[in-house]
Amino acid sequence: TSVVASAPSFSSPKPTPLLSLPLLPVLSLPPRPFSPSPSFLSLPVLSLPPRPFSPSPSFLSLPVLSLPPVLSLPPCPFSPSPSFLSIPSPSPSSFCPPSPFSPSPLPCPLSLPSPPPFSPPLFLPSLSRPPPPSSFSLLPFLGRVYYFNHITNASQWERPVGSGDGSGEPDKVRCSHLLVKHSQSRRPSSWREENITRSKEEALDLIQKYIEQMQSGEEEFEALASQFSDCSSARNGGDLGLFGRGQMQKPFEDASFALKVGDMSGPVFTDSGVHVILRTG
Numbered sequence: 001t002s003v004v005a006s007a008p009s010f011s012s013p014k015p016t017p018l019l020s021l022p023l024l025p026v027l028s029l030p031p032r033p034f035s036p037s038p039s040f041l042s043l044p045v046l047s048l049p050p051r052p053f054s055p056s057p058s059f060l061s062l063p064v065l066s067l068p069p070v071l072s073l074p075p076c077p078f079s080p081s082p083s084f085l086s087i088p089s090p091s092p093s094s095f096c097p098p099s100p101f102s103p104s105p106l107p108c109p110l111s112l113p114s115p116p117p118f119s120p121p122l123f124l125p126s127l128s129r130p131p132p133p134s135s136f137s138l139l140p141f142l143g144r145v146y147y148f149n150h151i152t153n154a155s156q157w158e159r160p161v162g163s164g165d166g167s168g169e170p171d172k173v174r175c176s177h178l179l180v181k182h183s184q185s186r187r188p189s190s191w192r193e194e195n196i197t198r199s200k201e202e203a204l205d206l207i208q209k210y211i212e213q214m215q216s217g218e219e220e221f222e223a224l225a226s227q228f229s230d231c232s233s234a235r236n237g238g239d240l241g242l243f244g245r246g247q248m249q250k251p252f253e254d255a256s257f258a259l260k261v262g263d264m265s266g267p268v269f270t271d272s273g274v275h276v277i278l279r280t281g
Helices: 082-086 200-215 221-228 232-236 250-258
Strands: 136-141 144-149 172-180 239-244 268-270 273-279
Touching: 172 200, 172 221, 172 250, 200 221, 200 273, 221 232, 232 239, 250 268, 250 273
Parallel strands: none
Antiparallel strands: 136 144, 172 239, 172 273, 268 273
């Protein structure tokens, strides 16, 4: 007898049925007020008005207000300015010494009379310059010297003549004159007339006429001398400057030294013609 072995049969286990539970509905809770939700990202952003003092992008695009220009006030003369700092301070040598021309140590004014062309350039005492009269002082001023009279408080560039107190005859005088030439003059021509033909009597009559006009106040000496004098000094109003003894013709010299300052002579006859003289210093 044959025995056939049969293979064992395997069967898959049956699934154990799960507990069948009823499905419960999911509760839909509302979102918390401060919790972000997917719908929050899609909500439009509220456009709040900007705060009054908070800058906004539109602030940059606003037009700039055009303010009125600031009034330009003149600078105070006592307040320093930027340009004041760039001005070099004056050196001590640029200040005037105490003198009648500059009573206080201020910068030298521009209205000072120019020194005479032949005055000494420096204040150097020398034997060639005689001492001034006792009433005068010799003072330095800007590299030159001037004379100050302690009695009259007058200042002058030229060396004073006489004693300075009005007594005695001066060494030099300063005069102006008006000259009328005639046909008998030493040189009968002038800047006014190339050939003078008037007589000596006619010249005297003209001088008398000019004297009367000046004495009455109708005309000034300087104006008449500038217009009618036959001397080249007419361009200076008849001024001859300072002169001493021996520099002029004798009749003219004697009349000039006999006059007081401010006095006017009568007709004076010289080889040049007929003069009227006014002493000015």
